[in-house]
Amino acid sequence: MIHELAARAGVTSRTLRHYDRIGLVAPTRVGANGYRYYGPDAVVRLQRVLLMRRLGMGLSAIAQVLSEEVDQEQGLVDHVAELEAERDRIDRRIRSVRHTLEALRSGAEPHMDVMLDGFNDRFEDEVVARWGEKAFRAGHDWWHGKSLEEQRAWKQEVDDLVAAWVDTHRSGAGPVSERAQAMAARHVEWLSGIPGTPTAEGDRERSIAMVRGLGDLYVDDPAFTGTYDGPEGAAFVRDALHEYARTAM
Template identity: 70%
Template sequence: MEWMIQELAARAGITGRALRHYDRIGLLPPSRVGANGYRYYGPAAVARLQRILLLRQLGMGLPAIAEVLAEEVDEQEALRAHIAALERARDRIEQQIRAVRHTFDAAATGIEPCMDIMLEGFNDRYRDEVIARWGERAFRASNDWWHAKSLEQQRAWKRATDDLVAAWIAACEAGVSPTSERAQALAARHVQWLSEIPGTPTADGDRDRSIQMVNCLGQMYVEDPGFATTYDGAEGAAFVRDSLHEYTRTQM
């Protein structure tokens, strides 16, 4: 099957002039040119146009697109990359829809919206870190779980999290040891809190990876200034870390 230039332009939502320009710069030559001078585009050319349009939507200029396509030697790999890019775009749009719906629901019910949720999908600050440490599946599962909650369920979860943080800070201020019964009870509560989040090793029941994750989080609480502030400073973060490390050593 082949399409003439105007047929392809109409179906792709672009102009015939754009297709002729792509031909002139060597970005998208037609599959063949008829004796009458008409350009005809077959499946391979349409697949290439598909890639061009996607990369244009991602903000790339034509010279950069030409470089990308010139480096693609495996058509199947190029299509996989195409699908992955579309899935990322879809996920981002779905997150943005949920964020705007959250704002709408908050306004409709008179409840103050959560600013972090309002900006979800516009700038997910933890996505790359979660994926790098625990994989894409962990991020997707936990992200879908969170956004499936109603506004009130999200607020309830946030209150429970704040209560846990407050209990950690109170224990640290009381001067108890990380190995004390009180600290270890908090560590158990913390691990149980993590196990309620789908996609985490604790939720999956993976003992070795759970230990690794809990220890990693404990260290992150100390090294990340944002987390240290959450636990009322470096001393509080170190107390949580040491308590969690003791719990993984003796209880997991």
């Protein structure tokens, strides 16, 4: 009956009557006494209306979606995907705020990129385009599952890796030298510690493509060019990685 359904759905009887009037959710049957009865199909439809309302859709847009839909089961699958995506966004924001709180409690100054994670991720589109949504999600969850101190330690490891590359380049060693190839092996081992990457998953062909692609990125992206001691240093890292991918992977 309408009062029982309204109570369970967290809406009012008036809302359900309104949904009936505009063709969103009709009762399964109306008794001779005027009571409205809702069967399983009607409840499923109400659930979908409420889900779309929670996602911010207006009633007219919801009506259009439902009227154009052919497969109700597929519609539910789509809803699950939307809700999971929303849950992931909320989880990211929770982690972001927790990191900010942790930084403030420890007396550290919270960094903007940590504070705003979950609200904007500048690398998402690029990672998804190159290696897929699964790789981005695995790496993202791994990174933001770390404490602030663990993140700092990992960033220090990256700084040490970059510094070692710069020292190797400045030493005059060539890209195919033993020292440069040892650096390339260290670089690939570092990549293997990042969940979601082909190297972490042991996918040889994609790992080779990834290592070569990163080498190219270090040269093509001005941000990395500066990181690796200018254009010559970036080209040195690229050539060493390409050689390692060709001969050792």
